[in-house]
Amino acid sequence: MLMSKRTVTIEWGDCDPADIVYFPNYFRWFDASTAYHFAAAGLPKPELIRRYDVVGFPMLTTKSNYFVPSRHGDLVEIETRITRFGRSSFDVEHRLMRGDVLAVEGFETRALVKRTAEGKLTSCRVPDEVKDLFGAPDT
Numbered sequence: 001m002l003m004s005k006r007t008v009t010i011e012w013g014d015c016d017p018a019d020i021v022y023f024p025n026y027f028r029w030f031d032a033s034t035a036y037h038f039a040a041a042g043l044p045k046p047e048l049i050r051r052y053d054v055v056g057f058p059m060l061t062t063k064s065n066y067f068v069p070s071r072h073g074d075l076v077e078i079e080t081r082i083t084r085f086g087r088s089s090f091d092v093e094h095r096l097m098r099g100d101v102l103a104v105e106g107f108e109t110r111a112l113v114k115r116t117a118e119g120k121l122t123s124c125r126v127p128d129e130v131k132d133l134f135g136a137p138d139t
Contacts, residue, residue, distance in 0.1 A: 002134045003081045004040035006033055010074040020069040027062060029078060030094045030106040037080040037092070041133040052127060057110040060089060065105045074098055082134045088112055088123035 008029055016022045034057070035045050049056060070076055077097045084091040094106035114124045 001081050001083065002037075002041055003079055004033070004037045005077055005079050006036050008076050008078060010070050010072055010076065012072050015072045019071050021071070023064075023066070026064060026096065026104055026106060029096070030062075030064075030080075030092075030108065031059075033078045033080045033094055034092050034108065034110070037082070043130065043133055048130070052112075052124075052130075054112055054114045054124060055121060057090075057112050058121075059108055060111055061107075061109040063107045066103075067105075068098065068101055068103045070096070070098060070103050076103065085126055085131050085134075087125055090126060 010021060014021050014025045038045055038048060043051075045056065048054065079095040079097065081093055082090050083093050089109055089111045092108040092110065094104075094108075095102055096104040096106070111123045112126050112130075113121045116122050
């Protein structure tokens, strides 16, 4: 499976008064890392939307595990991979590293969605070409 990496510098505004990252910021970075992962696979989100006539890949579930805090000025690296593809959903795993230390794990389940003729959102099948870009095993 393809893994992408991106570096984030912890800014003053990312932290709470105790000078540790305010937890919703991890979810913001993980969301951006998912879009970055698609771009790293050669399918930036605008291209995914245009090519497959979809709206995007909204979040269904999310979870995180926190091991060590990150603080203002830290340079962290987020490793992202898609660990499972279903018919219309996929699971994403993020590992936020501070050097060699795993600081936070993030997990997402997302679905590929399109608009019906009535304007409602509905899930749609993840195209095999998309799965192939990430090195997904045959399902």
